[in-house]
Amino acid sequence: DVKVTQSSRYLVKRTGEKVFLECVQDMDHENMFWYRQDPGLGLRLIYFSYDVKMKEKGDIPEGYSVSREKKERFSLILESASTNQTSMYLCASSSGDLSETQYFGPGTRLLVL
Amino acid sequence: SQQGEEDPQALSIQEGENATMNCSYKTSINNLQWYRQNSGRGLVHLILIRSNEREKHSGRLRVTLDTSKKSSSLLITASRAADTASYFCATDAINTGKLIFGQGTTLQVKP
Numbered sequence: 001d002v003k004v005t006q007s008s009r010y011l012v013k014r015t016g017e018k019v020f021l022e023c024v025q026d027m028d029h030e031n032m033f034w035y036r037q038d039p040g041l042g043l044r045l046i047y048f049s050y051d052v053k054m055k056e057k058g059d060i061p062e063g064y065s066v067s068r069e070k071k072e073r074f075s076l077i078l079e080s081a082s083t084n085q086t087s088m089y090l091c092a093s094s095s096g097d098l099s100e101t102q103y104f105g106p107g108t109r110l111l112v113l
Numbered sequence: 114s115q116q117g118e119e120d121p122q123a124l125s126i127q128e129g130e131n132a133t134m135n136c137s138y139k140t141s142i143n144n145l146q147w148y149r150q151n152s153g154r155g156l157v158h159l160i161l162i163r164s165n166e167r168e169k170h171s172g173r174l175r176v177t178l179d180t181s182k183k184s185s186s187l188l189i190t191a192s193r194a195a196d197t198a199s200y201f202c203a204t205d206a207i208n209t210g211k212l213i214f215g216q217g218t219t220l221q222v223k224p
Contacts, residue, residue: 004155035214042216043156043201058211090155099143099205099212104155 004105006091012111019078021108023091031094032074036087081112117202117215125221132189134218136202146203147187194224
């Protein structure tokens with residue numbers, strides 16, 4: 001079975017802090033994704049990566065950056081956390097075309113105070 | 114604008130009844146997928162149906178796709194309390210190939 005893990009289930013940070021969210025997948029998938037999920041707004045794509053060291057902006061990249069130094073690991077970085085970044089963050093991975101089945105991690109619920 | 118939109122937004126049924134959720138989309142697609150999300154958890158893939166397929170089954174799940182109407186339905190038969198979750202459809206954006214998720218249908222199955 002595909003396993004996608006995220007470094008934290010719950011995280012509380014203060015405004016202005018630099019925040020790292022890590023995601024690891026164990027199925028040698030080329031593609032990895034970061035979404036945020038907010039009530040009434042559904043899932044929105046922040047960034048994705050289709051290969052090591054490759055990254056592409058999603059629909060809402062502002063205030064975020066990503067890093068993919070190894071195939072299995074995709075990190076989301078909040079350079080200076082703000083209260084409007086309080087959200088549920090979901091990581092996913094897939095193989096092949098970007099439109100193929102995605103496998104999700106359990107999510108990180110981030111609260112920025 | 115969203116590619117896929119689910120209907121209804123919320124559904125409440127008794128255990129043993131069937132649940133039907135619908136998804137409409139705007140542009141041509143290569144495939145359409147359904148995912149389930151239990152409260153506070155990640156999404157779990159349920160079923161993928163390609164544009165040249167009309168119906169697909171998986172256990173108690175039945176998915177139909179009507180490309181002429183740009184719509185899909187997910188039927189859960191003989192529902193159980195454990196089916197209580199949010200259900201999302203996802204379609205691929207024709208220009209970028211990325212998945213776009215709808216806002217989901219929240220299903221409550223009462224025991």
